[in-house]
Amino acid sequence: MKAHAFFTIFKRELRSVVKERTILIAILIQLFIASFSSALLMGLMSVYDPEATSLSSMVNIEVGIVGETSGPLSDFLRARHARVIPFATLADAERAFYAREIAAAIFVPEEEGPVADIQLFLPESETSSTLTLMILREPLKQYENYLREQNDIHVRYRDIEGLPATTYEFQYGVIIPLLMFFPAFVTGGMVVDSISEELANRTLETLWSAPLSLSTILGAKIGSALFLAGGQCLLWSMLLRLNGIPIQNLGLVLLLAVISAAIVAVGAASIAVYFQDRERSQFVYALFILLSVSSSYFFDFSPIALLTRLATGGDWTSAAGVAAYAALLLALLTAFLSTSKRLIAAGN
Numbered sequence: 001m002k003a004h005a006f007f008t009i010f011k012r013e014l015r016s017v018v019k020e021r022t023i024l025i026a027i028l029i030q031l032f033i034a035s036f037s038s039a040l041l042m043g044l045m046s047v048y049d050p051e052a053t054s055l056s057s058m059v060n061i062e063v064g065i066v067g068e069t070s071g072p073l074s075d076f077l078r079a080r081h082a083r084v085i086p087f088a089t090l091a092d093a094e095r096a097f098y099a100r101e102i103a104a105a106i107f108v109p110e111e112e113g114p115v116a117d118i119q120l121f122l123p124e125s126e127t128s129s130t131l132t133l134m135i136l137r138e139p140l141k142q143y144e145n146y147l148r149e150q151n152d153i154h155v156r157y158r159d160i161e162g163l164p165a166t167t168y169e170f171q172y173g174v175i176i177p178l179l180m181f182f183p184a185f186v187t188g189g190m191v192v193d194s195i196s197e198e199l200a201n202r203t204l205e206t207l208w209s210a211p212l213s214l215s216t217i218l219g220a221k222i223g224s225a226l227f228l229a230g231g232q233c234l235l236w237s238m239l240l241r242l243n244g245i246p247i248q249n250l251g252l253v254l255l256l257a258v259i260s261a262a263i264v265a266v267g268a269a270s271i272a273v274y275f276q277d278r279e280r281s282q283f284v285y286a287l288f289i290l291l292s293v294s295s296s297y298f299f300d301f302s303p304i305a306l307l308t309r310l311a312t313g314g315d316w317t318s319a320a321g322v323a324a325y326a327a328l329l330l331a332l333l334t335a336f337l338s339t340s341k342r343l344i345a346a347g348n
Contacts, residue, residue, distance in 0.1 A: 009220035010227075013194060030182055030236060061135055062101070064093040067108035072146050076139035097121055104132050116147055171245050176311050177304045179236040180253065183229035184261035185289055188268035190225045192285050195269055196278035199344070214344070215337050222265045229261035230254070248313030252322055256310065259325045260303045264289070266332045273336075273343045 062083045065074060074084045085102055087093040093105040105121040120136070122129040195218070198204035204217065233254050237247055247253055267288060272281045296302035306321045 009217060010224045013190075013221055013224035016194070027186065027232065030179060030232060031239075061103040061132060063136070064096055064102040064105040065108065066090050066093045066105070067110065071108075073106070073108060073139065073143045076142045076146075077136070080135060080139050082135065082139070094121070103128070104136060106136075172308050172312050175245065176240065176247060176253075177307055179240070180233055180257040180307055181260060181304065183232040184257070184264040186232075187225040187229040187261045188264040188285055188289065189282070190228070191222060191265045191268040192272045192281045193278065194221050194225075195272035196276070196281050199272070199276045200278060204344070214341050218269060218337070218340060222262070222269060225265050226258060226262055230258045233257045247311045249310040252319055253307055253310050256303065256307050256322050256325065259322065259329050262329050263325070263332060266329070266336050269340075270336050273340050276344070 060081050060083065062085055063077055064085045064087050065077075066087045066089065068074065077084050085096070087096065087105075090105075090107050093102070093107070096102050097105045103123065107119040107121075109117055118140075120140075122132055195204075237250060237254065240247060268281075268285050271284050271288065275281045275284065293304075296304055299305070301321065301324075303325065306325075310322075
């Protein structure tokens with residue numbers, strides 16, 4: 001009987017989500033971020049770190065070269081998808097540069113010693129200059145190494161594979177935590193609205209008068225919200241993988257995201273039961289989320305830091321951190337269920 005009643009309320013809460021436009025809009029925003037995370041990453045990184053534009057091979061520019069029309073530098077530039085335009089004199093290249101026929105000009109003088117004095121002309125515009133330089137940087141580095149080898153100068157480099165640090169940080173420090181924790185915030189708002197409306201309309205008393213315990217009613221409301229949050233996190237992780245952003249320790253990451261959503265949901269339910277008013281409950285819940293998220297950045301053991309470490313697959317992470325948050329959830333849930341009946345009775 002209790003199980004049947006639990007799932008009846010559970011399904012009713014899920015159906016009510018369709019009527020909540022705010023929740024649907026929030027889910028659609030997350031869906032957009034997860035579906036186009038690679039494109040958003042490139043666009044945001046071009047502002048956050050201009051060097052990220054060098055990751056894109058779709059940017060093509062015209063480069064004028066004076067002094068070396070068919071040497072290794074031209075080959076390095078063409079490999080970077082740059083269109084190399086030879087000029088006989090530096091004056092001809094300058095005229096084409098100021099006429100905006102080429103994006104950059106490179107003057108390679110004849111070798112007169114071990115040092116090559118190469119001149120590079122870039123646009124005055126800071127944005128255009130930065131973009132052009134990011135594209136030319138790698139070919140120029142390759143040409144520099146070529147000249148060193150020609151002069152019997154050997155520099156040992158360590159080939160480290162992987163993405164640039166800023167891109168890696170942005171993926172695992174911003175995008176993944178955002179998508180994994182945002183469903184928790186939606187979950188909390190859903191719980192606040194549901195319980196507040198039940199208390200304001202006196203429908204909770206009707207349900208309570210039936211052969212149902214208060215724990216079953218509140219548990220079904222929290223459970224339906226967690227089901228929705230867990231489904232979102234699973235879908236977002238699949239879309240991130242399709243966008244080339246893999247998540248290590250996926251099971252632990254999803255478990256931590258659901259536990260965090262449960263902690264937020266229990267906190268939201270406690271606020272709604274205490275105030276028994278939708279406007280005040282939503283206001284206090286918003287402050288609760290704002291302060292919790294802001295203060296979490298000051299603690300090394302915060303859920304955001306733990307999830308980031310789990311997602312990157314670091315050796316310094318384990319299931320112990322997730323277990324600690326599970327224990328915290330159990331304590332909060334026990335305290336909530338033991339006091340909710342008294343708080344509702346006091347409000348009435």
